[in-house]
Amino acid sequence: MGSNRTKRYTAEFKQDAVALVEATGRTVTEVARELGVSPESLRAWYKQTRVDRGEGRPGELTSAEREELKQLRKVAAEQARTIEVLRKAAAFFAKESDR
Structure with a gap:
């Protein structure tokens, strides 16, 4: 096969x-x-x-533009993950400070 x-x-x-x-x-x-x-x-x-x-x-898109778009999407995804972690941390600490 x-x-x-x-x-x-x-x-x-x-x-x-x-x-x-x-x-x-x-x-x-x-x-x-x-x-x-x-x-x-x-x-x-x-x-x-x-x-x-x-x-x-x-x-x-030229090859250079395609590569740049790929890199920008990678950075955007990383930033979205970071923002989500920070959002969860902020919610956690807000809850802790209410105690």
Whole structure:
């Protein structure tokens, strides 16, 4: 039975694959077949490369913007956990001071 794990490709491999599509004028599907990757993956890499170069549609996030959003969401989640702990501590100490 096959593994359900997703194959990971290096950034360099992805860049080279996209460059091969652009340099040869061959279709994404042809290049993907040659490299042994799924056409959907190569198509996504190609699209993201275009967005990163400023060739995407309005509102599409560059890789740098996606990374920043990921980091900001992580910080926001940590802050939400901290706020919840402080809220519970404040409630606890308010109850204790009423005794």
